Amino acid sequence: MKLDLHTLGPLVALVALIILGALLNPAFLAPANITNVLARSAFIGMIAVGMTFVITAGGLDLSVGSMAAFLAGIAIIAMNFALPSVGENWGTILLGMIVCILGGIAAGYLNGALITKARIEPFIVTLGTMGIFRSLITWMADGGTLSLDYGLRTLARPVYYGGIGWITWPIIAFALTAIAGEWIMRHSRFGRHVEAIGSNDRVARYSAIDVNRVKLMTYVLLGLLVGLATVLYVPRLGSASGSTGTLWELEAIAAVIIGGTALKGGTGRVWGTVVGVLILSLIDNILNLADLVSPYLNGAIQGVIIVLAVVLQREKRTADER
Amino acid sequence: MNRRTLMKATALAAVLGMGAGAAFAQDTEKKVIGVSIPSATHGFMGGLNWHAQDSIERLSAAYPNLEFVLSTAGDSAKQVADIEDMMATRNIDGLVVLPFESEPLTAPVAAVKEAGKFVTVVDRGLSQEGIEDLYVAGDNTAFGRVAGEYFRDNLEAGSKVVVLRGIPTTLDNERVEAFQAALEGSEIEILDMQHGNWNRDDAFTVMQDFLSKYPEIDAVWAADDDMAVGVMEAIAAANRSEEMWVIGGAGMKEIVKRIMDGDPQLPVNVTYPPALISSAIEMTALRFVSNAPMTGRFIIGSQLITPENAEQFYYPDSPF
CATH class of the missing domain: 3.40.50.2300 (Response regulator)
Known part of the structure; x- marks a missing residue:
């Protein structure tokens, strides 16, 4: 019972934020605002679910923000290129989506292979690929902005803005990713292996787990989810530039840690990550809706809440160990 | 065609300069101009980078005795290192710099000036007055x-x-x-x-x-x-x-x-034209190839673009 209360910590924080938001501004609970917040959480959310697996297995990926920008860039180039031959139809958009997803898988494989096969520290590998992807998108866009053809853009818009009633596609995709992620982590062989490797790499090896393969797969899974997030991102503004997706990696990592996954690996909590993502987006939303502090201080408020959330968990955990 | 007439103009300027004696020697000498700008992190800077490269290409073709060194920096520390490298290894005669931040760049740019180089500061002023020979900025x-x-x-x-x-x-x-x-x-x-x-x-x-x-x-x-x-x-x-x-x-x-x-x-x-970097580079180049005085402050006004005059402000080739 005591343990339950501790793991529910992030959830309590989320509920507290929702109540605070509702008290500060009645517009906060309007369906339009809820849709906005959930839909804009979807990009970071899907990436953070993938990041949960990578971190749980004892890894780290700093390249996801740049990777998303790069994938958005190649998808836009591919769609603009295919436009004259395929025409202005869903075929072209589908092609762009496939490019995003395959590109994501390939980029994740590249990170994973360098880490497991070349045996380089994840921090170094992904710091390197972060710079590479960021430079590539800036170079592809010639320092400016890559824009999707206007007709295609109009056609693809419903991918972000459409949906079933006020539940838009990004929200549905985020929910499905979260449910699948939670199930894989708790109930699949892969998920169990991920936690085993994160807890004790050597024991996992002795238990005949193919450690390198599982680690590699966590990066591929993350790449795939970055690709999926980009599929939803491109129709929103129909553009990609050198500033797309900056700091997404840190937001995703912060969400994972707020949610109760240990940065050193071993314990993964996908639902916690989802709560972490929602906490981060709600802080932003509430600060914009209520004139609580000077906008100069928004970053400070976020920082305090992130650190506080983690401190509370740590204290509870050490209390448990006693 | 344009290039040829410009070259002739340079030659003519050189011949005229003969009368002034020393000026002639200066004109035929190779002059190196360093250009240091922030990297293309957002739309405006992307446009600025494009215009910088465009001007350098055009000026190198027009004035064969001018050589340009372009470097882009993602932060102040890198920009300081770039400028030091330009001084140490490329022996620049002039520097066009758009400081990433005013404070950290003030001392390094002052050092360039003390070494007797021509300094043009663009858009973001240095934190100490009177260092630059030429200041070009938007308003x-x-x-x-x-x-x-x-x-x-x-x-x-x-x-x-x-x-x-x-x-x-x-x-x-x-x-x-x-x-x-x-x-x-x-x-x-x-x-x-x-x-x-x-x-x-x-x-x-x-x-x-x-x-x-x-x-x-x-x-x-x-x-x-x-x-x-x-x-x-x-x-x-x-x-x-x-x-x-x-x-x-x-x-x-x-x-x-x-x-x-x-x-x-x-x-x-x-308007707040990213092409202001071109004004700065062109004016610095003129300092080395003509007798036109190129010191002082050059402030580019912000104009209202309306449907009537929009055509003058439309550059389809620029990325911005």
Whole structure:
């Protein structure tokens, strides 16, 4: 019972934020605002679910923000290129989506292979690929902005803005990713292996787990989810530039840690990550809706809440160990 | 053809310079000009990088005795290192620099000046006066004032506006203060100001929240065309496009095109041309190839782009 209360910590924080938001501004609970917040959480959310697996297995990926920008860039180039031959139809958009997803898988494989096969520290590998992807998108866009053809853009818009009633596609995709992620982590062989490797790499090896393969797969899974997030991102503004997706990696990592996954690996909590993502987006939303502090201080408020959330968990955990 | 006439002009200048004796020797000597600018991290800087490369290409072709070294930096420390490298290894005669930040670049640029080089500072001033030979910049106060005056003249009393600010910097403060000053005493209410960081995604998010918060908004000062794109998308998603117009800034080509086409949601725009780097590079080059005096301050005014004059501001080849 005591343990339950501790793991529910992030959830309590989320509920507290929702109540605070509702008290500060009645517009906060309007369906339009809820849709906005959930839909804009979807990009970071899907990436953070993938990041949960990578971190749980004892890894780290700093390249996801740049990777998303790069994938958005190649998808836009591919769609603009295919436009004259395929025409202005869903075929072209589908092609762009496939490019995003395959590109994501390939980029994740590249990170994973360098880490497991070349045996380089994840921090170094992904710091390197972060710079590479960021430079590539800036170079592809010639320092400016890559824009999707206007007709295609109009056609693809419903991918972000459409949906079933006020539940838009990004929200549905985020929910499905979260449910699948939670199930894989708790109930699949892969998920169990991920936690085993994160807890004790050597024991996992002795238990005949193919450690390198599982680690590699966590990066591929993350790449795939970055690709999926980009599929939803491109129709929103129909553009990609050198500033797309900056700091997404840190937001995703912060969400994972707020949610109760240990940065050193071993314990993964996908639902916690989802709560972490929602906490981060709600802080932003509430600060914009209520004139609580000077906008100069928004970053400070976020920082305090992130650190506080983690401190509370740590204290509870050490209390448990006693 | 153009290139040949320009070369002839240089030759002529050289012949004329003979009378002045020493000037002749200077003209035929190889001169190296270093250009140090921030890297292309957002739309405006992307445009600035493009114009810098474009001018360098054109000037190298026109004046064979001029050589250019271009470097782009992602932060102040890298820019300081770039300038030191230019001094140590390329032996530059002139430096065109757009400081990433004023404070950290002041001492290194002062050192270049002390070594007897010609220094041109672009857009962001150094924190100490009198170092540079030539200062070329846009007019941030006018940028805010011109936009503010348009709001004052085109909105009825009691209208409500929201403002998106850039990355917190002195440049952004100057613009916003001038905008507020222009609206003073006009009965137009500024509901809210938040930082969109000159970024499309951030501006989209901030505008969505403004739309949730305020049932009535009559106009938006997005203060930058990248932010204007994000703002308009948020307004369209909320189905409130009929209700308000948006003024961006800096003259991005897609936005200028829409003004040319008479888009009712984008009535006008205010210039802050990224091509100001070209003015700086060209003037520095002239310092070495002509006798024209090139010292002092050159401030490029911010103009109002309207559907009537938009064509003059439309550069289809630039990435911005």
